Amino acid sequence: MENGKVYMVPMSLGSENFKYYLPEDVLEKIRSIRFFIAENAKTARHYFILLGMRAFLPQITVYEMDKHNKDFDYSVYFDVLKNSHDLGVISEAGCPGVADPGASVALSAHRAGFQVVPLVGPSSILLSVMASGLNGQSFAFNGYLPVKNPERQKAIKKLEDRSKELNQTQVFIETPYRNNTFLETLCNVLNPNTLLTVACDITMPEEFIKTQSVANWKKQKINIDKRPAIFLILKK
Amino acid sequence: MENGKVYMVPMSLGSENFKYYLPEDVLEKIRSIRFFIAENAKTARHYFILLGMRAFLPQITVYEMDKHNKDFDYSVYFDVLKNSHDLGVISEAGCPGVADPGASVALSAHRAGFQVVPLVGPSSILLSVMASGLNGQSFAFNGYLPVKNPERQKAIKKLEDRSKELNQTQVFIETPYRNNTFLETLCNVLNPNTLLTVACDITMPEEFIKTQSVANWKKQKINIDKRPAIFLILKK
Numbered sequence A, B: 001m002e003n004g005k006v007y008m009v010p011m012s013l014g015s016e017n018f019k020y021y022l023p024e025d026v027l028e029k030i031r032s033i034r035f036f037i038a039e040n041a042k043t044a045r046h047y048f049i050l051l052g053m054r055a056f057l058p059q060i061t062v063y064e065m066d067k068h069n070k071d072f073d074y075s076v077y078f079d080v081l082k083n084s085h086d087l088g089v090i091s092e093a094g095c096p097g098v099a100d101p102g103a104s105v106a107l108s109a110h111r112a113g114f115q116v117v118p119l120v121g122p123s124s125i126l127l128s129v130m131a132s133g134l135n136g137q138s139f140a141f142n143g144y145l146p147v148k149n150p151e152r153q154k155a156i157k158k159l160e161d162r163s164k165e166l167n168q169t170q171v172f173i174e175t176p177y178r179n180n181t182f183l184e185t186l187c188n189v190l191n192p193n194t195l196l197t198v199a200c201d202i203t204m205p206e207e208f209i210k211t212q213s214v215a216n217w218k219k220q221k222i223n224i225d226k227r228p229a230i231f232l233i234l235k236k
Helices: A024-032 A041-050 A054-057 A104-109 A124-132 A151-166 A178-189 A212-220 B024-032 B041-049 B054-059 B102-111 B123-131 B151-167 B178-187 B213-219
Strands: A007-010 A035-037 A061-064 A087-090 A116-118 A139-145 A169-173 A196-202 A206-213 A227-235 B006-009 B037-038 B061-064 B088-090 B116-118 B139-144 B171-172 B193-201 B210-213 B229-234
Touching: A007 A024, A007 A104, A007 A124, A007 A206, A024 A054, A035 A041, A041 A054, A041 A212, A054 A116, A061 A116, A104 A116, A104 B123, A104 B210, A116 B123, A124 A169, A124 A206, A124 A227, A124 B102, A124 B116, A151 A169, A151 A227, A151 B006, A169 B102, A178 A196, A178 A212, A178 A227, A196 B006, A206 A212, A206 B102, A212 B061, A212 B178, A227 B041, B024 B178, B037 B041, B041 B061, B088 B102, B102 B139, B102 B193, B123 B193, B123 B210, B151 B171, B151 B178, B151 B229, B178 B193, B178 B213, B178 B229, B210 B213
Parallel strands: A007 A087, A007 A116, A035 A061, A035 A087, A139 A169, B006 B088, B006 B116, B037 B061, B037 B088, B139 B171
Antiparallel strands: A139 B139, A169 A227, A196 A206, A196 A227, B171 B229, B193 B210, B193 B229
C-alpha cells in the first residue's frame, strides 16, 4: 500500500463563493480527505460545511495545531499516512504554511519522508503583489510589525530602506482593527515619494487595491477599519 | 458607462489540466475577456485554446508587452477600459506581475486610476513556500542569481546569511537547463546544516518537492535537468 500524502489546503479569505478561489479539482480533492490538522478545528468545520462536506463531518477527524510549541513534532499524527489516508493541513485564512503555523506540519512530513502537495488557492500576499504594480521580480513578506513606538516606526523605516537598497517590494500585515491608525503612521513615517499599496478584502465583492505615492495617500481619506488588509511599499 | 477593469490573468505552470489550477469563476471571467496584454502573443493564444476559447480567437486582440522598456507607459492601450471593456494581463507562466514584466502594466493602470483585479491561480513561488515547511511568516523571492562565478557563489552566500539574519526563507529560480549544475553549486557553497527545498514541475503529475539539509542533499542524486524548478533556503 502506498503512503498517503500531506495536502496543504487553502482556506477562504472571507468570501463564501468558493468557485472564485478554489479550482474544481482542488475542491474535489479536499472533499475526499477525512483527516486534517487545522489551526482551529471549529473554523475548519465551518469551512467544510461551506464546501458542501456536511454529510462527511461525522467521518472527519480534525487535530489542532500546537501554536505554543513551534517545534512540535507532528509525526505523532502520521499513522494516518502510513495507513494510506491523506492528511489535509488547513489554516485560519488563505494558504497554510504561509503566514501561519502550518509550516511546521510540512517540515515534520518532509523529515519523516512523506510527500507534501500544495493546492492552488487564494493568498492575499501573492494576489496583492500581482495587483500592486510594484516589483514582483523581488519581494519579501514580513508578517506583522511591532505594535509599539519607537520600534514600530523604526521597523517601517528599516523596511523602506531595504526596499530601496534591494529594489525589493516589502509586504506586511496589520490586525484589522488597527488598520486606520497604521495607515496614518505609514503616511507620517514613509518618504512622500515611496509607492504604497493598500489592499483590502481581497477576493471579496468589496475588494479595494490601490497603489500611489505616500504624498497622494496623505490627500486621500479612506476607511479600512476592521477590513482584512495588506500593505506593500517600494522606495525608488 | 463604467470603466473596464484590468484583470491579472494566471497562466498554466505547464499542466494542461486547468481544472486543477484555475477556479471555475476565474475561468469564466477569462473566457469573457477580448483584450489582452501578453508577454508573448503566441503563447497567450495557445493558452486561450487550451481554455476552450478557440471560437473567440477572431475577436480577441493581444497586445505584446514591451520587455526592453520597463518604464513603458501602457496607458496607450487603456481606451479599451474607457470603452467599458476589460483588459487581461497575461505572462509566460504562472501569475502576471510576479517574476515577469506584467507589473508595469498594473502600475500604469493605477496611475491612470483604473481598477486592477488579481485572479487566483498557480504561482510556483507561493506553492513552493506552502509545501517547503520553511518559514512562511517571513520569506523573500529573489528571482535569478548571477550566472558567473565568483558573483554566483557570493550571491548564494549572501542569501544564506540574510536567511539566518532575518530568519527569512530565501526563494530563487534558475534556467531549467542549468538546474543540475546549480544544485551542485548550492550543495558546495551552502552550510551543510542549511535547509534546502528543491521544487520541480509544480502542479504537474510528476511534481517533486523535497526539503532536507544540504548535507542530505549531497548524499542524494536527483536529475532535475530541464524541469521547471524553484529553490528555497533557510539557515537556522
